[in-house]
Amino acid sequence: MEIHRIRRTAPRAVATLITVLAAAGCAAPAAPGAGDSAVLRVAGPFETHSVAPVESDGLFTRLEVVETLVSSDLEGDLMPGLATGWDESRGGRSWTFELPADVTFHDGTTLTADAAAASLRAAAEEEASPLAAAPIRGIEAEGDAVRIDLAARYPALPAVLTHYSTVVLAPSSYDADGAVTEVVGTGPYRVERLELPANIEVRRFEDYRGPAPQIERVAFQAVGRAESRALLAVGDQADVVFGLEPAGRERVDQAPGVAMESSLQPRSLLLKVNAKDPALADVRVRRALSMALDRAAIADAVLREPDLAATQLFPPSLTAWHVPTLDPLEQDVEQARELLAEAGWTAGPDGILEKDGEPLRLTLTTYPDRPELPALATAIQADLREVGVDLAVDVTNSSEIPARHADGTLDLGLLARHLALVTDPLVTVAEMFPPEGSDWGAMNWSDPALLDAIETLQSDADDTTAARARTTIAETAQAELPLIPVAWYRMNAAVNERVAGFVMDPLERTWHLSEMEWAS
Known part of the structure; x- marks a missing residue:
């Protein structure tokens, strides 16, 4: 990193x-x-409106109040967290996480395997937790360890247990109905x-x-x-x-x-595309939208760093996923116009493209939680106008992107997607490209080669096979553009x-x- x-x-x-x-x-x-x-x-x-781990956005792990069984270093390599170590058995369908002795919760009670197992079971029942996607058959205490039994191999399980939703809480954190009312951890x-x-x-x-x-x-x-x-x-x-x-x-x-600290994050700013829209279903139109964007100018004007212009989905900070040999996404206005013409779009009297009497009018939905997004949306609006696309920008609550995904009314969504909230990006990639689509990923788009590559990675492939699968995912996303990368992201902090x-x-x-x- x-x-x-x-x-x-x-x-x-x-x-x-x-x-x-x-x-x-x-x-x-x-x-x-x-x-x-x-x-x-x-x-x-970072505001948090709930003490429930799955809704806290990781604030209590950042403050080191609570701990996950597995942690990671600055490079994303797994390391012990609350667990001192772990082993797999039954062909990778059972995992045992050893707990240290004499660990005390903040309320003075002793950490037990039962308490840890209860926290993980609660996380597995939360749809928003990546643990809910694991093929779990049971989570039980076994002596001074927690055993997680699976219905199928799931090599990403230790990485999933780095996610903030899987923290271990004291029994006193929960009320009689199982809701989290206090944050009582071991940090x-x-x-x-x-x-x-x-x-x-x-x-x-x-x-x-x-x-x-x-x-x-x-x-x-x-x-x-x-x-x-x-x-x-x-x-x-x-x-x-x-x-x-x-x-x-x-x-x-x-x-x-005051000193500035800065780190290129595994986060991409993306245009989420409704591939079922009459215009956007045509890959030529999606490519034309991408080619219309002057990413370097946008990144320079909005982020003040032209080098943050995204040339592909995965930023260089994700070294195993970034493909240096991939043809970069670049601006080519003339080629964008040619692609739109090939797709049957011609300029109307006002300069807006038309097809079968319908203008090429789209709405881009974004949110102000990240202040750069509305500014990026305005810049995108101007670039698309140059190739004849009439783009309206709707700055609203972030919840509107999944809501409009669900009811099919979303045209384009501008969002920031962290690709490694779980230290293995595969978990996030699989969430972004399921066949049925994803609130914060692809919409009405799927590709057999990409799905096969994800399945290969989930099967714990050898290094060479895994590298080929990751390249397939990057190449397919680049060619089909169900998500159009705009910029990468740098986290900044001022330190006294x-x-x-x-x-x-x-x-x-x-x-x-x-x-x-x-x-x-």
Whole structure:
């Protein structure tokens, strides 16, 4: 994974910046943990409206309150988490995960295999958890271990158990109906105060089995506006600020005492295409839309990094999936027009393409949760207008993309898709390209060669066969474009100079708070 560190010390008048932002209506929110120098103040755009693991978006694993049985390093390689190790048997249809002895939950109770198994069973019943897709026959305690029995081989199981929905919670976390009401875990930090959706304070758990964190207290605050997050960073009101957008990065670059940390993520910004739409069902039209996009200019204007222009679905950070020899997606307006003409579309009096008396009018649905998406949508709208496509942009709730997928009214959806929330991207790829389609993947499109390649990878193929299968997936997606890549994504964070040991995790599993310390 590519990780960058940039330190800028050019002076800047913070008071001037505050005045400018305030004039623009960007008043700074109260700083998390303000007034207490012993508190590590963390801010980011991550709200959570539920303590249920599957709905928490991994916030409690990032804060190291809860743990999964399996973890991963910065490269995505699996390593022990709460489990000390694991073995498979019965031809890969049974897995045993060993638990450490004398582990204490934050409520003082002892971790047992029964408690761990109960948490995993709850996760397996949640449709939104990748564990629900595993062919599980049973999850039971077996001495000091958890045994998971499968109906068929499923080599990705340990990788699935890195997902935040599979964390192990104490029995006291659940009410009588099995709903999660508290977050009681085994991590190096325990929840001290929780105010959903925006504020969480955690404190060092003194009975943690591993090395004690150097920083005793952490206060996290969700801050929705990118301008306000930048103000917290340059105004010395937060120690670590995630989710800085291009303008915010520029402010941080010029501020004293703040370092920029950056990592190219395994995340792609994509156009989801309804391949059943009368126009978009024609692969020539999908290719023409792709060729109309000036990705480098879009990435430069919106993300301030032309190198983030996506030349294929899988970014270079996914080294096993990125195919350097693949013909890159590039702008070719003339070729786009020729493809549209071949598909039977001709220019009408207003310049909009027509076919059988119907104009080529589409709606692109996106959402503001990631501030770059509406700006990207506007740029895409302008590029498609150049080849005669009339594109309306609808910026709405993110839930509208799966809703319009379900009722068939979606034309195009612009979304950000993390390809490695489970450390093995195969799990996400399989979710994106099932025959029936996927809310956050393909729509009304399927390909036998791609499905065969996924099945080959799921069968635990040897390295050479697996590499060929991954190449087949990348090549098929590139040729058919059921998802049109637009840009790759870089996660940015501002880190105050009073903090040492910050680590940027490209997979966003954890913020490595327990490894940080106050700079001397």
